[in-house]
Amino acid sequence: MSSARETQPIRPAATVIIVRDAAEGFEIFMLKRTSGAAFAGGMYVFPGGRVDGDDHLHAYDAHRTGPSATQAPQQVALGAEWRGFWVAAIRETFEESGLLLAYDASGGLVRYDDDALFDRLQGYRHPLHAGEIDMLEICQRERLKLAVDHVHFYNRFVTPVGRPRRFDTRFFVAETPPGQVGAHDEKETVDSVWISPAEALARNAAGEFDLMNVTRMQIESLAGYPGYAQVVEMAANKQEFPVRRPVLPTGPASAG
Numbered sequence: 001m002s003s004a005r006e007t008q009p010i011r012p013a014a015t016v017i018i019v020r021d022a023a024e025g026f027e028i029f030m031l032k033r034t035s036g037a038a039f040a041g042g043m044y045v046f047p048g049g050r051v052d053g054d055d056h057l058h059a060y061d062a063h064r065t066g067p068s069a070t071q072a073p074q075q076v077a078l079g080a081e082w083r084g085f086w087v088a089a090i091r092e093t094f095e096e097s098g099l100l101l102a103y104d105a106s107g108g109l110v111r112y113d114d115d116a117l118f119d120r121l122q123g124y125r126h127p128l129h130a131g132e133i134d135m136l137e138i139c140q141r142e143r144l145k146l147a148v149d150h151v152h153f154y155n156r157f158v159t160p161v162g163r164p165r166r167f168d169t170r171f172f173v174a175e176t177p178p179g180q181v182g183a184h185d186e187k188e189t190v191d192s193v194w195i196s197p198a199e200a201l202a203r204n205a206a207g208e209f210d211l212m213n214v215t216r217m218q219i220e221s222l223a224g225y226p227g228y229a230q231v232v233e234m235a236a237n238k239q240e241f242p243v244r245r246p247v248l249p250t251g252p253a254s255a256g
Contacts, residue, residue, distance in 0.1 A: 011165070011168070013049060013088070013168065018093070025227050026197075026225075029047070044209055055084040063146060073238070078153055085170045111178055125185060151172045153241060157244050158244070198223055
């Protein structure tokens with residue numbers, strides 16, 4: 001039993017912590033997963049998910065802006081598969097939250113000021129989730145370029161041995177695009193909220209805002225920044241990218 005768990009494949013994944021300015025400090029966007037989900041059921045999480053094989057396609061090179069010169073350390077830290085992690089981060093964020101981190105044909109970040117554009121773009125979310133369309137085709141149809149230069153690699157977590165599912169997740173930080181708010185998908189996620197790190201941690205401690213340990217640790221690290229500008233500056237200029245490999249406690253106390 002234990003040997004089977006130890007040899008269980010680790011799935012590559014990408015997750016985005018989206019931040020926006022607020023009257024007091026900043027807020028982060030979080031989604032509540034359905035209680036019936038096989039992974040993190042009932043928990044509040046950041047948008048994200050598994051890296052798919054097609055996320056690595058070089059065809060995306062014609063439909064991305066970045067990484068920028070200042071993101072060179074991020075690119076190096078992500079390694080040879082950097083393209084796939086960035087594409088997956090943006091794709092999963094759009095699929096799960098509706099927040100589209102991309103540039104339109106005019107060169108500006110996609111805005112949702114136009115109702116027809118909003119409805120058309122949001123209409124791609126369920127087909128994308130169902131595999132009826134991919135992100136590359138959406139980019140081609142809508143003349144989009146993924147805003148890689150807007151999405152900054154933050155750190156990496158590897159799920160410990162002993163968990164039913166294991167992921168090797170690259171976490172990113174991105175500013176919310178102007179005019180976009182985000183919303184859950186009514187399938188994998190059933191609620192969505194913009195919340196300050198301090199409130200998320202307080203509600204979690206009170207037992208009313210369930211978080212996985214890795215999510216709580218990420219929020220704790222961000223809670224140390226006084227405001228939005230400081231978080232954005234940190235993410236854009238980060239030079240070190242820790243890899244964290246938590247280990248589950250062993251023995252009777254770890255049961256359950």
